[in-house]
Amino acid sequence: MNSISPNLNIMIKACEKASKVIIRDFGEIENLQVTKKGPRDFVTKTDKRVEKILIEELSKAKKNYSFLTEESGKIENNDKDKIWIIDPIDGTTNFLHGIPHFAISVALSIENELKSALVVDPIKNEIFFAEKNSGAYFNNHRIRVSNKSDLEECLFSSDQYGLKTIFPILNIRNTGCTALDLAYVGSGRLDGFFHNKINLWDIAAGLLIVQEAGGTTNDIRKYNENNINIRVASSSIYTKMMKKLANF
Secondary structure (H helix, E strand, C coil): CCCCCHHHHHHHHHHHHHHHHHHHHHHHHHHHHCCCCCCHHHHHHHHHHHHHHHHHHHHHHCCCEEEEECCCEEECCCEEEEEEEEEEEECHHHHHCCCCCCEEEEEEEECCEEEEEEEEECCCCEEEEEECCCEEEECCEEECCCCCCCHHHCCEECCHHHHHHHCCCCCEECCCCHHHHHHHHHCCCCCEEEEEEECHHHHHHHHHHHHHCCEEECCHHHCCCCCEEEEEEECCCHHHHHHHCCCC
């Protein structure tokens, strides 16, 4: 693989530190399922703690960069056009129920263009990353979107609304973790993903991974950052998928 940029290296190190907290706390979830209060407050604390670690680690390396995060919203620093976009735990409902399918999502946007992207699945120890014009990778191996051309053979992912309105027109899953859905499209595990009214921090990293893996995505720049309709698929089936989503 190509050597990674200093920025991506910073992102990986920050996520490695945050992953330790997630893995430890996820181990506690089982004990909390049976308590009266349940694990919800605990998970919120984990979410905030992970975000704090990411912000601290990224700020240490780039003290002037700004942030857009799920928990803290916008944090504007001197470099307003260099923005870390963070979702500390994408898939918190899965985390809450002890289901090991969630991820840390971090992207770097410079002058409104996604430059570096990282999606880390701490439990399965899977790392997906991409850099603008340098390709997409899974655990250091180059990845490409699937090249299926028959919709019947394809597997898509969406949210509950997508499942309700589009199934059985398309074969769909709702996994509860957008960041991994997009990374899976990039690596060919899934063939497409569509979702309405989603936040930028859920999709920023995954979007670049899909693009750099040779997939096709819609242009999200016309949307408000917390109300995005996203469509991604392998290039061979994107147009066919879009026809099926005409009323979505």
